[in-house]
Amino acid sequence: MKPDIPRIPQATTKRLPLYYRFLQSFDNAGHKRVSSQELSEAMKIDSATIRRDFSHFGALGKKGYGYEVPTLLEFFRKTLDQDEAANVALIGVGSLGTAFLKYNFQKNHNTKIVVAFDTKAPVEGTTISDIPVYHSSVMLEKLEEYGIELVIFTLPSRSAQQVADQLGTSSIKGILNFTPIRIQTTDAIRVHTIDLSVELQTLIYLIRNEHTE
Structure with a gap:
């Protein structure tokens, strides 16, 4: 079932496929957890921007812990309708x-x-x-x-x-x-x-x- 998505800024919307792509790379590399700073370094996007983007979708991670890669990947897969061709x-x-x-x-x-x-x-x-x-x-x-x-x-x-x-x-x-x-x-x-x-x-x-x- 697709998550209920609030109205979010267009700039954030355009970054969603990028998040999904890079999360796939982290998952393929065997990473189970990723921080906003690690995503920032990989994507060349300010970590504050990443945290702000993710905040539109609720509590996707934990402060000081980061984000569970499989959980985040599954969330964006459903958000982007990756199961529906x-x-x-x-x-x-x-x-x-x-x-x-x-x-x-x-x-x-x-x-x-x-x-x-x-x-x-x-x-x-x-x-x-x-x-x-x-x-x-x-x-x-x-x-x-x-x-x-x-x-x-x-x-x-x-x-x-x-x-x-x-x-x-x-x-x-x-x-x-x-x-x-x-x-x-x-x-x-x-x-x-x-x-x-x-x-x-x-x-x-x-x-x-x-x-x-």
């Missing part, structure tokens, strides 16, 4: 999209790309990295057929809003958007945008200003 569709099979199909989320993830769409693909479908790729004209039909709730946008920016509008009539609940535009959708669809150019500019700024006041 999520089938994902990819829209736009260019260079970035093809890379996603080849990677397709390795083990220890509960998500998998099971179908993709592109305007250059045949209506009857083709296969890339063992994943069926169909023409965009049959997208809504195939999304329903595959039971998709989450899609990844790696299509040209000029087409992103139009495709998002089409998805407004579907059962899609989330879009992971790799285009630089801000997509408008219905309230039923949550959009998470990852603008690679912005991320790169942010990294450059941080590198160049790391030692300035």
Whole structure:
């Protein structure tokens, strides 16, 4: 049964998968207990931030003792729905999209790309990295057929809003958007945008200003 989760800050939410990943590493290494300081050193996140993040979920550890790795791992596994697989569709099979199909989320993830769409693909479908790729004209039909709730946008920016509008009539609940535009959708669809150019500019700024006041 999934734990009852209170409303938590978005920044904390984004760190939850990282906690789960590093806890898996500690568990695989045979660690039964871990402190916030040890997590801090491994993850390069301030230990106070880790303790504050964990405090949103109640008493996960003991002061002066730390956290039981198996217990914490089980908690985050349930919190992140790791037991419930999520089938994902990819829209736009260019260079970035093809890379996603080849990677397709390795083990220890509960998500998998099971179908993709592109305007250059045949209506009857083709296969890339063992994943069926169909023409965009049959997208809504195939999304329903595959039971998709989450899609990844790696299509040209000029087409992103139009495709998002089409998805407004579907059962899609989330879009992971790799285009630089801000997509408008219905309230039923949550959009998470990852603008690679912005991320790169942010990294450059941080590198160049790391030692300035």
